[in-house]
Amino acid sequence: MRRTRRALATVGGLVLLATVAAPAVAQPSGERGLYEAHAADAEQRTELVRAGVDVLGVRDGTVTMIATAGQARDLRADGFDLDRIGDVDRMLAERGTGTRAAADEFPPGDEDYHTYSELTDELQRTEADHGDIARLSSVGESYEGRSLHLIKISDNAARDEDEPEVLFTCNQHAREHLTTEMCLRIVQRFTDDYGSDPTVTELVDTREILVIPTVNPDGAEYDISGGSYHGWRKNRQGSGTDLNRNWGYQWGCCGGSSGWPYSDTYRGSSPFSAPETRAVADFVDSRVVDGTQQITAHLDFHSYSELVLWPYGYTYDDTAEGMTRAEADRFRDVGERMAASNGYTPQQSSDLYITDGSVNDWMWGEHKIFSFTFEMYPASAGGLDGFYPPDERIGPETRRNDEAVDILLREAGRGAAA
């Protein structure tokens, strides 16, 4: 048995041991440590990813990750200089002390974050208050049967008008709760400010804004269950699939995901094996009308590191099949303009490390949808805390992206490929 197979990079593994039937692959065991390593270039960072560790954030060449003692030992043997900076389970336990208001509520002090049921109520209220410009539906169901909400915001929302469609998706990764609030910010701003804010009014009148506030409601609910955070990333199908490695373009091609079900970057058993990615992809496929994809731009929110990322993730090359020089230049140009507005760092996704099966690669590679990822606040953190900023940060960190959202909505009017 390879040592890296015996190890676990997944928070919540102890729960998995109790609830998942014995698989054919080695189960995780051992303590999980929080580590930092210097990895100056993307090739070095990709080596870390390939070892199966859970990369939490990257800043200025410093990678923060969760690894077991075994993984850390292997990486040190490979020449990486790893600093152990904390104990994962202790950090999570410390976040969860106190008395909860309700069984499924966020831990004390973070109650302004929306649980799934609060999110559902908010979306239903939005439709009730703004029925002419907001229409709530669903693209399908999660593995555990939760509705994957879709809200459309446009003038004459009930009709399919000939206007560029722009899709915003959030919370593919369970623990990235700030992103759900980001999608809600978009929903609230483009409904509440319609008729009073000229930019909002113009964009609602000339675009069809599509928002899926949580792609991974099962994982998000699990992450806050029992009164403390679990640092959970994947969906809740078996031992969990990393939804942002499960998309069907160059799936599993290039060492940018894991085939081991207990890895935090497990790509799933086949492309779109997760019901959540399948449902969103089916919806996007359904927006091809008379041979033309109606969605021209897409933005997927993650946390954390404060980055603006664009495809491709599966290759270090700027240009590749389906990505001309002019198209790559347009990604860079718009990415840099959005980053100038919010202070994030702009780069091609693979400048960070190789990922395969990501949503951006599929949106562009399959549909020529101009697709970006934002990694939100904070820029860096001492590990898991980066996923759980206090709820006082929700307002400033979501408003921070208003202008970038507007830039992308305007850009969508230019159509798909450059």
Ligand SMILES: [Zn+2]
């Ligand atoms: Zn993420």
